[in-house]
Structures are given as C-alpha cells and as structure tokens.
Amino acid sequence: MLWKTADFAGWGRALTARCDVARPERRRALEAILADGLVPAMGMRRSYGDAALNSGGRAIEMTRLDRLIGFDPVTGELEAEAGVQIGHLAAIFAPRGWLPPVMPGTGFATIGGCIAQDVHGKNHHHAGSFCQHVTSIRLRTAAGEVEVTPEGTPELFRATAGGLGQTGVILSAKLRLMPAKGDVMIVTERRIEGWDEHVAMLDASQASYTVGWIDATATGSALGRGILEEGETGSGLVPGRAKFRKVPFDAPRFALSAPVVRAFNQLYWRRVPENGRTVVKPIGDFFFPLDKIHDWNRLYGKGGFHQFQCVVPLAAVGELRGMLEAIAGSGLASPLAVLKRMGQGRAGHLSFPMEGYTLAVDFANREEARALVARLIGRTKDAGGRVYFAKDSLARAEDIAEMYPELNDWRAAAAEADPQGALVTDIVRRLNLRGAA
Amino acid sequence: MNRTWIVLGATSAMARAFARQVATEGAALLLAGRDSDDLAALAADCTLRGARLAEAVPFDARDPSGFAAIVERALAEEGEINAAVFVGSMPAQAEIDADPSLIDGTVTDSFTGPARFLQMLASVIEERGQGTVVGVGSVAGDRGRLGNYVYGAAKAGFHTYLSGLRNRLTRAGGHVVTVKPGFVDTAMTWGLPGMFLVAAPEKVAADILKAVRKRRNVIYTPVFWALIMLIIRHIPEPIFKKMKI
Numbered sequence: 194m195l196w197k198t199a200d201f202a203g204w205g206r207a208l209t210a211r212c213d214v215a216r217p218e219r220r221r222a223l224e225a226i227l228a229d230g231l232v233p234a235m236g237m238r239r240s241y242g243d244a245a246l247n248s249g250g251r252a253i254e255m256t257r258l259d260r261l262i263g264f265d266p267v268t269g270e271l272e273a274e275a276g277v278q279i280g281h282l283a284a285i286f287a288p289r290g291w292l293p294p295v296m297p298g299t300g301f302a303t304i305g306g307c308i309a310q311d312v313h314g315k316n317h318h319h320a321g322s323f324c325q326h327v328t329s330i331r332l333r334t335a336a337g338e339v340e341v342t343p344e345g346t347p348e349l350f351r352a353t354a355g356g357l358g359q360t361g362v363i364l365s366a367k368l369r370l371m372p373a374k375g376d377v378m379i380v381t382e383r384r385i386e387g388w389d390e391h392v393a394m395l396d397a398s399q400a401s402y403t404v405g406w407i408d409a410t411a412t413g414s415a416l417g418r419g420i421l422e423e424g425e426t427g428s429g430l431v432p433g434r435a436k437f438r439k440v441p442f443d444a445p446r447f448a449l450s451a452p453v454v455r456a457f458n459q460l461y462w463r464r465v466p467e468n469g470r471t472v473v474k475p476i477g478d479f480f481f482p483l484d485k486i487h488d489w490n491r492l493y494g495k496g497g498f499h500q501f502q503c504v505v506p507l508a509a510v511g512e513l514r515g516m517l518e519a520i521a522g523s524g525l526a527s528p529l530a531v532l533k534r535m536g537q538g539r540a541g542h543l544s545f546p547m548e549g550y551t552l553a554v555d556f557a558n559r560e561e562a563r564a565l566v567a568r569l570i571g572r573t574k575d576a577g578g579r580v581y582f583a584k585d586s587l588a589r590a591e592d593i594a595e596m597y598p599e600l601n602d603w604r605a606a607a608a609e610a611d612p613q614g615a616l617v618t619d620i621v622r623r624l625n626l627r628g629a630a
Numbered sequence: 631m632n633r634t635w636i637v638l639g640a641t642s643a644m645a646r647a648f649a650r651q652v653a654t655e656g657a658a659l660l661l662a663g664r665d666s667d668d669l670a671a672l673a674a675d676c677t678l679r680g681a682r683l684a685e686a687v688p689f690d691a692r693d694p695s696g697f698a699a700i701v702e703r704a705l706a707e708e709g710e711i712n713a714a715v716f717v718g719s720m721p722a723q724a725e726i727d728a729d730p731s732l733i734d735g736t737v738t739d740s741f742t743g744p745a746r747f748l749q750m751l752a753s754v755i756e757e758r759g760q761g762t763v764v765g766v767g768s769v770a771g772d773r774g775r776l777g778n779y780v781y782g783a784a785k786a787g788f789h790t791y792l793s794g795l796r797n798r799l800t801r802a803g804g805h806v807v808t809v810k811p812g813f814v815d816t817a818m819t820w821g822l823p824g825m826f827l828v829a830a831p832e833k834v835a836a837d838i839l840k841a842v843r844k845r846r847n848v849i850y851t852p853v854f855w856a857l858i859m860l861i862i863r864h865i866p867e868p869i870f871k872k873m874k875i
Binding site: 195257 | 641665671678820821
C-alpha cells in the first residue's frame with residue numbers, strides 16, 4: 194500500500210498525530226507521489242515534539258532513500274540521499290579517517306533531518322552547526338527540483354537550513370566531512386562540584402568535543418554539579434560496542450520518580466573518580482550514548498516526556514543559573530540533563546545556536562512539568578535566548594518572534610518555495626511559523 | 631578471498647540490505663534488475679560502502695534472452711561466483727481470480743525465471759568447484775492459503791527446485807541456501823492490515839549471510855517463523871481447509 198494510516202509520535206511521545214505516511218524506496222516512487230503536489234517529508238522522527246507530525250494530513254518518510262551517491266577522498270566531500278543516518282555515516286567513514294563534521298546526540302537522525310533542524314553537536318564551539326558544512330542541497334520545491342547552495346542561492350539556503358522542511362523536500366545533500374584520526378574517542382571525564390565551576394570549566398575547555406552532564410536534582414551548594422566530558426578522536430583498538438538493548442514496554446511512573454532519579458544521579462556522578470579519568474571509547478559510545486538502548490523513550494511511560502532546551506547569551510549565565518535552581522527545586526527533572534557552551538555558528542534564519550550556554554533537561558509529561566517548562570520558556574525569552582524546535586513541544590506562537598528575529602525573512606522565502614502551504618506541519622501550525630496568511 | 635555476488639531483483643529492500651552487507655565485506659556485486667536508474671544508485675552506494683566492484687546489469691525474469699550476458703559478465707571475475715535470488719511478484723489473489731492469465735507472470739517471476747537463470751549458473755559453480763546460491767522463497771510456499779495460493783504455489787515450486795539444485799551442487803563443492811522469510815518491512819507490506827512481527831530487511835539480510843557462512847540448507851527468518859510454520863504445516867487438512875489465515 195502506498196499510504197499507511199497510523200498514529201505517529203515525536204521522540205518525546207507526548208505529542209501524537211494520525212497521518213497518512215508513504216515510504217518510497219525508489220526515487221521514481223517519490224516523484225510519483227510529489228507529482229500531485231508537495232507533501233512534508235520526515236526522517237526517523239527523532240525530533241522530540243511535533244516537527245515530524247502532520248495531523249490529519251500526509252507525510253513522506255524518507256528513510257528508505259538512503260544511498261550514498263559520491264565521495265571525494267581528497268576534499269572529504271560526501272553526497273548522499275536525505276534518508277542516510279548520521280550514525281551510519283560515522284560507522285562507514287571513521288575507519289577511513291573521516292567523520293560527519295557535526296553529529297547530534299543520536300546517530301539515528303537522518304541527513305535531511307539534520308539539515309531541517311540545523312543541528313549542532315558537542316563540537317559546536319569549534320565547528321559550528323551542521324548546515325555550515327553543507328555545500329549543496331537538492332531540494333524539490335513547488336517549482337521543481339533545484340540545487341540550493343550557500344553562494345548560489347543564499348536566501349533559499351538560509352531558509353532551508355533549520356527550515357523545518359518548509360521550503361521543499363530535501364532529496365540529497367553534499368556535506369564536507371571532517372578528518373578524524375581514527376574511529377575511537379579519547380575521553381576525559383571530570384567531576385564538577387557546582388555551578389560556577391561547571392561554567393568556568395566549559396569556558397576554559399580547549400577540547401574538540403566538550404559537554405557537561407548536569408545533575409538537575411542537586412540543590413544548594415551542589416547546584417550545577419555534574420561531569421565534564423572532553424573528547425578527541427584517536428586511533429587504537431577498543432572492544433566493539435556493547436550489544437544493543439531494547440526497552441520492551443512502557444515503564445511505570447515510579448521508574449523515574451524523584452527519589453529514583455536522585456539516587457541514580459548520585460551514583461552516576463560518583464562513578465567518575467574524584468580526580469577524574471581518561472577512557473577510550475568507540476565513537477558511537479561517545480556521540481550517541483543512548484542509542485545503545487533502543488526505544489529508551491519508553492522509560493518515561495505511556496504519557497511520554499518533554500525536553501526543554503534553551504540557549505541564552507553569555508551575559509545571561511546568571512539567569513540560566515536561576516532557571517536551573519527552579520528545575521532542581523521542582524523535583525521533576527530526569528537524569529538526562531546537559532549543559533554546554535555554544536559558539537556563534539548557525540547557517541539558517543531559524544537555526545537554534547547563538548553564542549552562549551545551552552541547557553537541556555527532560556521531564557516526564559505531567560501537569561506540573563508542563564507548567565514549569567512554560568515558565569522556563571518565558572524566562573528564556575526574557576533572557577534574550579531561544580528554545581530549540583527539534584526539542585520543543587510546549588512553546589506558544591507568541592514566544593517565537595522575539596526568539597527568532599529573522600522569522601519574517603524566513604517566512605518570505607518559505608512562502609515563495611511553497612506558496613500553497615502544502616508543507617505545513619504540526620509544529621508550524623502550533624507556533625504559527627508561516628504567518629497569519 | 632575473491633567473491634562475486636550476482637543479486638537478482640536487486641532493487642527490493644531485502645536485496646538492497648543484502649547487497650550492502652556483502653559490499654562492506656569487499657565482494658564484487660552484479661546488481662540485476664529492471665529499474666536501471668535505481669540499480670545505478672545502489673551500485674554507487676555499494677561501491678562507497680566497500681564493494682570491490684558494483685555494476686548494474688539488466689535482468690528481467692520474463693526475458694531469458696538476457697540471462698547469458700549476466701553469467702558471461704560474472705565469468706570475467708576470478709574466484710567464487712555466488713547468486714542471491716530476490717525476485718518474485720505477488721499480485722493480489724483477487725486480481726488473479728479475475729484474470730487467471732496473471733498466473734503465468736507470477737510463476738515466471740517467482741519460480742521458472744530464476745530457475746532458468748540458476749540452471750545456467752549451476753554449471754559455472756560445478757566447474758569452479760565453489761559457489762553458493764541463495765534462493766529467497768517464502769513461508770507462503772509452505773502451505774496453500776486462501777489469500778495468496780498462486781504466489782504460494784510458485785514459491786513452493788521454487789523451494790522444491792532449490793532442494794534439487796542443492797542435491798546437485800553439493801556434489802561439486804557448491805551449496806544452496808533456501809530462505810523462507812516471514813513478514814518483512816518492505817514496500818510490499820507497508821501499510822497492509824494484519825501484519826505482525828514484521829522484520830527489518832537488514833535483519834533478514836544478516837540472517838541470510840549467517841546461513842551462507844554456516845552452510846545451512848533451509849532457514850526461516852526471523853527464526854520464530856520456523857515454529858509458526860511447523861504448526862501451520864501440521865494442521866490437518868480437513869481443519870485447515872476451513873481456516874482463513
């Protein structure tokens with residue numbers, strides 16, 4: 194059957210939508226579908242909220258259009274179809290000395306998805322965002338197939354990078370890979386005792402890849418404690434990745450209740466020796482730690498969860514501390530919380546990054562948590578920061594214009610590429626991104 | 631070791647997963663099928679994943695005049711020549727009931743076409759004293775059911791053919807693996823009602839390669855289908871004929 198009618202969810206599983214989804218396996222099949230008009234494309238649905246949902250409408254799952262097209266071993270330029278997963282690229286090219294220049298926290302994300310969200314990785318402070326390494330995108334717009342490049346079609350490129358798929362169906366892209374010393378990571382982990390130290394260590398870090406795990410349940414003098422991870426690529430031999438595990442069913446609510454999370458975080462923090470340690474890991478273990486547990490989103494139970502991720506300017510670090518205090522005091526946070534310093538790099542009108550600090554925290558989907566996240570979104574806006582469309586499921590339309598000052602430029606470009614609004618998805622409707630028209 | 635795999639019906643999801651896995655092992659690939667654009671895309675993909683060589687070759691199960699060229703091309707490669715057969719077609723039984731002439735095409739695609747090709751390859755395997763044939767059949771070939779008995783009959787014929795071919799090639803150092811997949815997550819099953827325990831094509835491909843390495847004769851993939859089909863095969867006919875499964 195061409196169209197499968199089913200309930201689909203974002204990764205957070207808090208938002209779901211009934212839609213008709215086609216999954217073409219050949220370019221010809223995709224063309225046949227698009228001959229009747231544009232349909233929004235989606236990848237592995239790893240966005241947490243509703244970026245890959247189209248309630249009551251149609252969508253095309255691009256995951257089977259996932260072939261490598263060409264690779265230049267001199268420049269490292271790779272061309273691939275939109276459905277290729279980042280983790281597969283890393284596995285194929287790392288042994289040959291190349292890595293995707295930017296990798297998000299899950300290797301299951303597709304190239305098309307990485308472009309549509311202009312994702313960032315643990316090296317954002319050096320390497321910038323994903324689309325800054327994209328040299329060309331083949332895009333199927335309402336007017337037909339076009340090649341989009343940063344130099345040749347800068348306006349369409351800026352609207353497509355981080356553009357939530359609103360300018361057309363991303364068919365394939367050229368991406369400049371980054372030289373890597375080999376397919377292992379040398380990782381130094383340090384215990385961080387509190388907020389000020391955490392921020393200072395992130396500021397001072399010289400490593401290629403830096404990220405801070407944060408214990409979002411610690412309060413008082415321990416507020417902001419965590420583990421700083423710094424990584425470099427290297428060559429060597431490590432045991433292969435442990436076998437994948439799968440969460441077979443939705444966990445009960447108490448699985449991530451406050452006392453369980455506090456105890457887990459305590460143990461997780463103490464796992465790293467007081468004086469720190471350096472370990473060697475397979476590449477996937479460092480970049481995609483949670484991919485080892487398939488369907489880990491089920492740990493949050495049937496109701497799903499929300500991830501709040503914001504970035505605030507460097508000067509607003511004090512405000513971010515206040516937000517973490519509110520989170521820690523609420524007793525609602527889960528073990529998954531990350532603090533990172535970002536650079537300026539961004540490629541699109543709606544790209545998330547700005548120079549500053551980004552905080553990401555998961556919350557089980559409960560009334561109190563939704564209210565807390567709503568307050569955090571307001572504080573983010575007041576601090577001159579913004580929330581991330583790849584994660585957001587709770588922001589409101591009125592929050593967005595201030596956070597994304599280039600919204601009107603983007604609207605114009607999206608309206609030109611898709612005048613009918615055929616590509617509008619749930620997140621676009623919820624946040625009124627395409628405008629009142 | 632120099633290995634060449636001829637993949638018949640290479641544009642299917644299962645064949646694509648299989649081709650990629652042997653590509654990473656450095657094999658040479660002759661990707662055979664009808665959609666030459668799609669085959670060219672797959673050939674480029676396999677080359678980038680590590681295939682020693684990957685070429686698209688035209689193959690239509692209903693046109694045996696093109697078979698010899700593929701065998702000729704394979705003979706240019708040294709070492710072990712293997713073939714994996716993923717071709718087959720399954721029109722809805724209702725369509726066949728309305729137009730019985732569809733039976734010929736179904737049987738040609740799923741059985742006699744590939745069998746004619748394998749007859750030509752068999753002598754090559756005998757001469758070289760090595761080589762494996764993977765024949766993808768179906769659990770539908772284990773018992774005729776209301777929903778797809780023409781397709782099932784074609785696959786049953788193919789299973790029996792593969793069994794005989796195994797008997798022949800074993801004597802010469804070759805081998806034949808019969809693969810009976812259950813429901814696989816492909817364009818054919820996408821959105822069909824009543825699908826359960828649907829396996830990823832990558833999982834099926836990995837099972838096939840494991841069977842090739844271990845020189846297994848007949849495998850079900852995923853393996854629990856062996857149990858399901860054991861039960862279905864043993865339902866007495868007076869009961870089975872009234873069942874709708």
